[in-house]
Amino acid sequence: MGPNKQLLPGYRLCDYMIVIDPGEDISGKVMKVRDTFNSAYTVDTTAWKPNLLLGSFRQYSMMEERIINKLKVIAMGHYTFRVEMKDYGSFPSHSIYINITSKVPIQELIRKIRSAAQSLMRFGDDKPYFSNEPHMMIAKKLKPWQYEKGWLEYSQRHFTGRFVASEMLLLKRYTGEKSWQVAKHFQFQNLPVEVKQAELF
Numbered sequence: 001m002g003p004n005k006q007l008l009p010g011y012r013l014c015d016y017m018i019v020i021d022p023g024e025d026i027s028g029k030v031m032k033v034r035d036t037f038n039s040a041y042t043v044d045t046t047a048w049k050p051n052l053l054l055g056s057f058r059q060y061s062m063m064e065e066r067i068i069n070k071l072k073v074i075a076m077g078h079y080t081f082r083v084e085m086k087d088y089g090s091f092p093s094h095s096i097y098i099n100i101t102s103k104v105p106i107q108e109l110i111r112k113i114r115s116a117a118q119s120l121m122r123f124g125d126d127k128p129y130f131s132n133e134p135h136m137m138i139a140k141k142l143k144p145w146q147y148e149k150g151w152l153e154y155s156q157r158h159f160t161g162r163f164v165a166s167e168m169l170l171l172k173r174y175t176g177e178k179s180w181q182v183a184k185h186f187q188f189q190n191l192p193v194e195v196k197q198a199e200l201f
Contacts, residue, residue: 012061013175016121016183018071018113019051020106022083022136022163026050029161030098034138037096037154041146043139048180050136052083052100054110054168057121057128058175068170068184070117075168075186078112081105085136085161088154093147097135098159106134109168 022030030050037043059067084102091097100106114130121128139150165188172183 013058013123014061014064014172015056015058015175016067017051017056017171017180018054019169019171020054020083020165020167021049021051021169022161026085026161026163030136030138033098033159037139037150040153041139041142041150043142043146051169052106052134052136052165053131054106055113055121055128055130058123058126059121060123061172061174063120064172064183067117067120070120071113071168071170071184071186074109074112074116076189076191078109078188079105079190080164080166080188083163083165085159087158087160088138089133089135090147090151090155092151093144094142095137095140096142096147096150096154097137098161100134100136103134105165107132110134 021027027050034050082102083100083106085098086101087099089097089099110130114128118128118130138154139146142150167185167187169185170183171180173180
């Protein structure tokens, strides 16, 4: 948050994430990988549920309804798609993740969100974050030795998985709190623009 951004009295500030939930089967598989990694490299266990991050931002809760309406229109026009996962990648020198090989429909969805809604997601000097490299995180904020040893091992390991993405979720938490909750589900409906507009009015 920029130093010159004054919080408005009486309004609550929230952190938000836009994600795709991979479903229980893939979640369980990813959590096993994560738990094995955390145990081997003494990483503090994290409670976050595996998901595919599309974007994140901070905003006043009073803006939530307008943001939800924008995301609803985007989802109504987007199509259900298959997500293919294969092996591991890394962000040197701090994070290790599972590669997403079917990037195009995800990147297309992120472009739509950025184009239609990013102005509503801007908070002072804070710009919303959008993922340029779709991935499923295994470990982040690693110490140098954890990253170096972990990547040496996991760059040689294999992982395969796939799931169908039929919706995206808006997750929220009040700033300063730890637990996330689902603010809204948005089903992908692949409707033409005229239908989307008509349903809003």
